[in-house]
Amino acid sequence: MIEMSVEYTDAPATRPEASGGDKMPCPYCGHLLPKDAESCDRCDWTRSGATETAEGKASDAVAVILSVIPGLGHIYKGHKLAGFLWMAGAIPVGIFVFLAAIASAGFGIGLFFFYLIAVMLHAYAVDDRVVAPREDEGEEY
Numbered sequence: 486m487i488e489m490s491v492e493y494t495d496a497p498a499t500r501p502e503a504s505g506g507d508k509m510p511c512p513y514c515g516h517l518l519p520k521d522a523e524s525c526d527r528c529d530w531t532r533s534g535a536t537e538t539a540e541g542k543a544s545d546a547v548a549v550i551l552s553v554i555p556g557l558g559h560i561y562k563g564h565k566l567a568g569f570l571w572m573a574g575a576i577p578v579g580i581f582v583f584l585a586a587i588a589s590a591g592f593g594i595g596l597f598f599f600y601l602i603a604v605m606l607h608a609y610a611v612d613d614r615v616v617a618p619r620e621d622e623g624e625e626y
């Protein structure tokens with residue numbers, strides 16, 4: 486009996502990519518970068534945001550969704566103070582909207598969406614600090 490033994494025992498499965506050398510693909514867009522690159526020039530990936538690899542990365546979309554509760558998206562992204570400020574800001578805004586809603590037979594509730602939209606836009610635009618616990622607070626905005 487003849488067996489088709491096609492075992493790839495000698496297959497170079499663990500060989501590093503020939504072209505790889507000291508390059509690495511961008512975790513976001515796959516653009517080939519130098520291994521010690523601090524950021525990608527094709528997208529907004531930066532090493533500080535990716536030191537904990539993909540699973541530790543905050544997503545802009547998730548931040549926006551979480552902003553249904555104002556501030557949660559910011560906290561998710563590591564901006565705890567900003568998150569609490571947005572959350573605290575929602576209280577007077579909420580009271581104002583509540584009063585406006587009473588005065589306008591419910592239409593005032595729409596005002597709260599402007600606040601939500603502002604929060605969501607900011608949560609989307611703010612940079613990810615989840616895995617970048619740097620001491621300098623210089624680049625806040």
Ligand SMILES: [Zn+2]
Nearest residue numbers: 511514525528
């Ligand atoms: Zn990239």
